[in-house]
Amino acid sequence: MESPIVIAIDGTSASGKSTNARLVARALGYVYVDTGAMYRTLAWYCLKLGVDVKDPEAVARVCRRWKTELRCVDGQVRLLVDGYYPEREIRTAEVSAAVPYVAAVPAVRRWMKRKQRECIRFGNLVMEGRDIGTNVFPETEFKYYLDASLEERHRRRAAEGVQEDLAARDQRDSQRKVAPLMVPLGARVINTSGMTPEQTSALILEDIRQRLASRGAGESTSA
Structure with a gap:
């Protein structure tokens, strides 16, 4: 029995990760996983x-004790x-401001990695986030990293009615000690x-x- 396929879509804020991950999941009939929503839920x-979300130990204690359940709906x-x-x-401005602090806690990222890997039980996945191809599912061959100019990303956020210092967010994410934001090895x-x-x-x-077709052709040849 073949293992489920994981499509990893990483990238910077407002680069189009969520929208494109949803479109890809819908086109392929795969399950969509928004890992950012998981961090927002904890925040x-x-x-x-x-x-206090700025207290790493307090946040880690909550993460160890809260009662959670994964459900595919x-x-x-x-x-x-x-x-x-x-x-x-989880979509309020208050939660958005709290997420970077929660997401930077090493114990939280370890907990989230375990929980996100559990999602494989739901079948083939399109999972979007900031460390999917580097940390959560580094073994997948389907890795994509989205980016856009800072001006374009600010324009997109403004269109959503959101004011956010994207450059500061990128810097925090790329400099955190555990699972920093970076281009995954082998990603497009x-x-x-x-x-x-x-x-x-598209x-x-x-x-x-193309990759799936090549994989199928390779298996046919080896058989």
Whole structure:
């Protein structure tokens, strides 16, 4: 029995990771995993408990003790806390501001890696984040890294009504001690500046299908 396929889509903030990962997952019929939502869920839970997100030890304690469950709903994996998925709550400005602190805690990243690897039980995955191809599923051959100019990324955030210092976020993510943001070894790098999501996802899908076809041809030859 073949192991499920994992499509890893990493990249900077506002580079188009989420939109393109959803499009690719839908086109292939794979399960979509938004790892950023998992970190947001922990940030929301810490805030809900009144925990100082700038205190790494306090955040790590919450991560060790909270009761969670992975569930696949309508082709998307969700991380539930005490049986509840805070779909709207994790998208607030307060949670967005807290996420970088929570995500930088080494114990949190180790916990998230284990939980994200568990998602493989749901089948073939399209998983997007910042360390999927480097840390969570480094063994996958399907790695894509999206980026865009800083101006383009600010424009996209502004269109969403969000004000964020993207350069500072990139610097924090690339300099953290555990699983920093970087281009995965062997990844195809795509600059999405001036491209529509449909154009970007088409490039990714074309590459995936070529790789899958080559894999099938190789197996036929070896057989």
